[in-house]
Amino acid sequence: MQNFSKKLTISIVLFNQDLLIFENLLKSLNTSVKNAKSSGLLLEKLFIIDNSDNIQGLNDNIIDLIVKNWDTPFEFIKNSSNKGFGMAHNIILNKITKGNFSESDMHLVLNPDVILDPDCIKNAFLFMQNNPDVGMITPRSCRKNNCQEYLCKRYPSAFDLFLRGFAPEFIKNKFRERLDRYEMKQETHENLTKEIPIASGCFMFLRNAAIKDTGLFDRAFFLYFEDFDYSLRLLKKWKICYNPDVKIIHYGGNASKKGIRHIFYFIRSGIAFYNKHGWNFL
Numbered sequence: 001m002q003n004f005s006k007k008l009t010i011s012i013v014l015f016n017q018d019l020l021i022f023e024n025l026l027k028s029l030n031t032s033v034k035n036a037k038s039s040g041l042l043l044e045k046l047f048i049i050d051n052s053d054n055i056q057g058l059n060d061n062i063i064d065l066i067v068k069n070w071d072t073p074f075e076f077i078k079n080s081s082n083k084g085f086g087m088a089h090n091i092i093l094n095k096i097t098k099g100n101f102s103e104s105d106m107h108l109v110l111n112p113d114v115i116l117d118p119d120c121i122k123n124a125f126l127f128m129q130n131n132p133d134v135g136m137i138t139p140r141s142c143r144k145n146n147c148q149e150y151l152c153k154r155y156p157s158a159f160d161l162f163l164r165g166f167a168p169e170f171i172k173n174k175f176r177e178r179l180d181r182y183e184m185k186q187e188t189h190e191n192l193t194k195e196i197p198i199a200s201g202c203f204m205f206l207r208n209a210a211i212k213d214t215g216l217f218d219r220a221f222f223l224y225f226e227d228f229d230y231s232l233r234l235l236k237k238w239k240i241c242y243n244p245d246v247k248i249i250h251y252g253g254n255a256s257k258k259g260i261r262h263i264f265y266f267i268r269s270g271i272a273f274y275n276k277h278g279w280n281f282l
Contacts, residue, residue, distance in 0.1 A: 013051060023065050032117065032118055035121070106124075108206070138196060141250045154198070191244070192245075
């Protein structure tokens with residue numbers, strides 16, 4: 001029997017989840033986890049944390065999907081109310097900071113609207129093994145139309161955020177060079193980049209030692225900017241790396257197209273972010 005030297009935990013937070021997208025995630029994740037075994041990484045447990053409204057039958061459907069498409073240990077946690085993205089993931093991160101998973105070395109914070117490349121986890125793990133100064137890996141992400149999505153960011157100005165999230169396309173085009181710089185397009189189009197200031201929370205492949213140094217997601221952020229804040233805190237002792245060999249497809253993002261509630265969450269969290277880390281208007 002192979003002696004696995006490293007172990008992985010994964011947490012996924014759901015909220016009124018599209019079941020077809022979630023099923024596709026499970027299938028791709030199952031394949032990627034299996035492929036990582038050949039490199040010495042074994043999954044310890046998958047955690048599904050459900051923030052969903054109490055919709056009749058939804059929990060049963062989710063559990064049925066997991067049982068159907070998943071063949072390694074998992075735990076389903078149903079929250080009585082929507083705790084937000086960061087607070088739900090903190091249920092598991094708290095266990096890591098306290099050493100509850102003494103044999104685990106890596107943890108993946110993962111969105112439910114992501115499809116993983118078959119070698120995604122294996123490539124992330126091997127890079128971590130060879131780069132002990134890296135605390136987090138962010139992937140090459142594409143939309144379902146195969147258009148690349150740029151997950152890495154420089155420290156944002158309020159103007160950058162307004163342009164990217166709310167400006168019409170003809171206005172964005174006038175500031176395209178500025179937005180491309182903010183999204184680090186030149187640095188992260190195809191190049192391995194080891195000096196990333198901020199990375200998206202849709203796929204955060206983390207070293208557990210970095211989690212212990214950084215701590216939990218800040219409860220000030222219910223939704224949005226918790227990943228920006230976490231990146232800046234992690235950088236105090238570790239590096240964040242963009243690795244184009246770690247590939248995903250991402251269906252989510254874009255708060256401005258999700259309705260007034262998400263716009264409110266975005267603005268409220270943006271204010272909390274700037275109050276904590278410093279305002280930059282232009």
